[in-house]
Amino acid sequence: MATIYDVARIAGVSAKTVSRVLNGDAPVGKATREAVEAAIAQLDYVPSSAARMMRSQRSGLIGLITGAISMSPEQNQPAGLPELFIVQGIQKSLANSGMTIMIADTSGVVEKAAPLIDTFLRHRVEGLIYVAEYHQKVSLPAISDGTPMVLANCFDDRGTPAILPDDRRGQHDLVERLITAGHRRIGYLTLRPEIAAGPLRRDGYRMALAEAGIAYDPALVENCEIEGREGETQLLWEAIDRMLRLAKPPSVFCCGNDKMALRVYGILRSMGRKVPVEVSVAGYDNYRVIAETLYPPLTTVDLPYTAMGVRAAQRLMAMISGETREDKGPTLVAGPVYWRESVTELRPANVSQLKSVKEE
Amino acid sequence: MATIYDVARIAGVSAKTVSRVLNGDAPVGKATREAVEAAIAQLDYVPSSAARMMRSQRSGLIGLITGAISMSPEQNQPAGLPELFIVQGIQKSLANSGMTIMIADTSGVVEKAAPLIDTFLRHRVEGLIYVAEYHQKVSLPAISDGTPMVLANCFDDRGTPAILPDDRRGQHDLVERLITAGHRRIGYLTLRPEIAAGPLRRDGYRMALAEAGIAYDPALVENCEIEGREGETQLLWEAIDRMLRLAKPPSVFCCGNDKMALRVYGILRSMGRKVPVEVSVAGYDNYRVIAETLYPPLTTVDLPYTAMGVRAAQRLMAMISGETREDKGPTLVAGPVYWRESVTELRPANVSQLKSVKEE
DNA sequence: CCGGCTTATGACACCGGTGTCATGTCATCG
DNA sequence: CGATGACATGACACCGGTGTCATAAGCCGG
Structure with a gap:
């Protein structure tokens, strides 16, 4: 591999001059520059x-x-595709900063984070971003030297700067929109409560109901997600069946996420219920492969991953340039409701003035 | 940031001794080692x-x-989640090699590959792997120095070592299996022919029919994918409608990929056809979010991405260690058929001896 | 015509590790 | 008891760039 000295010798100049041509940090004569470039x-x-x-x-x-890129093969979960948008946002934001992004992957195993951080420190990275697969609490080893770090889609209890989705607000906005569309009995098939997003979204659901003066009915809310994912379809089937047998059944099912909504489509249709004519369905995540491809397309809430990535990068760059940020707390990023055909407008008159959010 | 000299001074030894403790490449006295570690x-x-x-x-x-990690936002395709499994395979294979993997991302813009390669060369990587989003031909700038490179999920016309999915074989195996299950009229809703996988899979479809002595019927094969993706649902609807009106309608629809199958589920059900009782559906890709979550789960062909990643890493490592490989051609990797409930067994007796492929 | 200033270029040390070689200390063996 | 070699350790150069400073050439106004 050629070195700067080889170039200098061929061009008949000193190594430092070659360096100057490469970096443009000091004027170089035209003839000299051309010789060096040749x-x-x-x-x-x-x-x-x-x-x-x-x-x-x-x-x-x-x-x-x-951990997005490769999940451990055992828990062959559908890998964190959405999370990739965070990475995309980070890249977009850092593209013109002159920084090179090194990505390392934990394969979904949290313990691998520590050695990866060590590898990065050996390479003297100027900043670190840790991206989690889903909104959660993490506890990473502390960085002993002063290398700045930002958490995306997760938080810790050391007050490390974090960028988080505003789940409460998102669910609230969706339910509010459903109410505007005339829905009053809103079934909610929730994620398991251990997940950070679970309680937050449930909060949003209740807030929206309360604001509209609709009483909260526990019979309309059921946890339909379990760890093993095996019996999940059955769990869903039973919950939906119970709710539909109520004296006042729900006119719409809010699902904990889009994947659940995908299952709910199949279940409702197998029960002989037409979507969305007889029952409406809404999701959460705006997981495009599902939301846009489903027939009919799914109303859902966007998880603003790209925006979160951008914010994470911006916050990190601010820390690197030594700006003492006053805001120590987490940055919440809200995503819009995507209104698609899976929800029926029960009172068209009511909502004529609303415009459905356009994609992009 | 502390240097090896700081450590040496504190420990009262020479820098070289610290180096020896770190690398374990020469014996160090116990007391000395402990002082250094402290x-x-x-x-x-x-x-x-x-x-x-x-x-x-x-x-x-x-x-x-x-390009997996971030696709350009305009073409907000469902990003290359599957492709990530290639990366996973590579990581798994390289985990114990002592190599650090640096991942860079083109954001789906092919032109960005050249500067990224340059960045890698500046860092003196010992090998390069280029992973494409889907089976395709690429033309990357040649690497002038001798750094080894392997292409995964793509190929070029310079004979760069490539690892590819065996699409012909995969489609063949699926159709063969459908025939074993008693299906004779097999509809095929194909990908657009510009995609490398398209013609290969179609070949496999015809091969399997020919082997079983079933005549190829052009009325059962229609291209249902278009660039813009806008009119795709309608295209599908019409093709399916046409085929179902035939004197001998298909008993099963093979879809170009799982995403198309997801659409087909919705369309068939909207037409009032029960899946899989009245019509069976099969996909391709084993795109798990879809295939496993759909109700009922989807029969499909696995794209052996993880295995491809492993092979790519192995081939690269062989090149790095200077082994002169005699096999210059592409490495084809076949994936198994995943038999799930979306296809009805028309003749159970026939297939009792077959075992459905188990996941993992 | 000369001091002062800008422009163009080179000499050289230095960043922080590691390869090479030399040196010193024992334990072992003939 | 001296030669021999294994073990433990240090001195020093070197990897390939860049920061600092010196130097030479060209230009300008007084």
Whole structure:
């Protein structure tokens, strides 16, 4: 591999001059520059970032840790596709910062985070972002040196800067919109409460009901998610069946997420109920593969992953440039409701002035 | 940031001895080792990989380029979740090699690959893997220095080592299995032919029919995918409608991929046809979020992404260790048929001896 | 015509590790 | 008891860039 000295020799100049041509940090004569550029091309010279990094003490690297890319094969969950949008947002935001993003992957095993952080520190990254698969609490090893770190889609109890989805607000907005559309009996098939998003969204559901003066009916809310995912379809079937047999059955089912909504479509249709003519369905996540491909397309709430990624990157860059942020707390990012055909408007007159949120 | 000299001073030894403790490449006295380890802990010393890399001329880095992580926002396709399994396979395979994997992302823009490769070369990666979103032909800039490169899920016309899914074989196996299950009229809703997988899978479909002595009926094969994805549902609806009105309608629809199958479920049910009692459906990809969550679960063909990733990593490592591979051609990897409830067994007697492929 | 200033370039040390070689200390063996 | 070798450790150069400073050439106004 050619070095800067090889280039210098071929071009008949000093190594430092070649360095100047490469970095443009000092004026170089036209003839000299051309000679250097010719030599670089001739030798296929590629500068070594290691050597540069040593002297300049700046790596230009941002470390990104995620479990998105590969989940452990055992829990072959549908991997965190959505989470990728966070990474996308980070990349978009950092694209013009001159930073190179190094992504490492925990394979879904949290314990792998520590060695990965260590690897990053060896490479002297200037900042770290940890991206979680879903809204949750994490406890990562503390970074002993001062390398700044931001948590995305998760938080810890050390007050590390965090970027989180506003689940309460999202569910609230969806239910509010359903009420505007004329729905009064709103079934809610919830995620299991251990997940951070569960209680928050349930809060949002109750808030929206309360604001509209609708009494909360416990018979309309059931947890339909379990760890093993085996009996989940049956759990859903039974919950839906119970609710539909109520004296006042729900006119719409809010599902804990879009994946659950996908199941609910199949179950309702197997029960002989037409979606959305007889029963409406709404999801959460705006998991596009599902929400847009389902027939009919699914009304849901966007998890603003891209925006969260952008915010995470911005907050990290602010920390790197040494800005002392006053806001220590988590940054909440809300996502819009995507109104699609899976929910029937019971009182068209009421909602004529509303505009459905357009995609993009 | 503490250096090896700081550690050496605190421990009262030479820098080289600290180096020996860190790398274990030469015996060190017990008392000395403990003194050094204490100093390291005291200073929170983290060695600089840049300095190490310079001297040893080995980076221990593998560069991975993918568009999976972020697709360009305009073409908000369902991003390459499946492709992530390739990355997972690569990581799994490389986990114990002592190599650090650096992942970079093109955001779905092919032109970004060149600068990313350059960045990797600056970091002196010892090998490169390019992972494509779907089976396709690519043309990347040639690597001028000798850094080995492997293509995964794609190929070029320069004969760069490539790892590809065996689409022909996969579709063949699925159709063969359908025939074993008693199906004779097999509708095929195909992907658009520009996609590399399209013609290959169609080949497999015809091969399986031919082997079973079933005549190929063009009325049963229609392209149902278009670029814009807007009119796709209608396209599908019409094709299905046409086929179902035939004198001998199909008993099963093979879909170009699982996403299409998801649509087909909704369409068939909206037409009042029960799945799978009246019509069976099969997909391709084994896109788990869809295939396992659909009700009933979808019969499909696995795209062996994880295995492809493993093979890609192995082939790369072989190239790095300088093994002159005789096999220059692409490596084809076949995936199994996943037999689930979306296909009715028309002749149970026939297939009793067959075992459905178990997941994992 | 000369001091002062800008422009263009080079010499050289230095970043933080590791490879090489030399040195010192014992234990072992003939 | 001296030669031999294994073990433990240190001195020093070197990897490939860049920061600092010095130096030479060119230009300008007085």
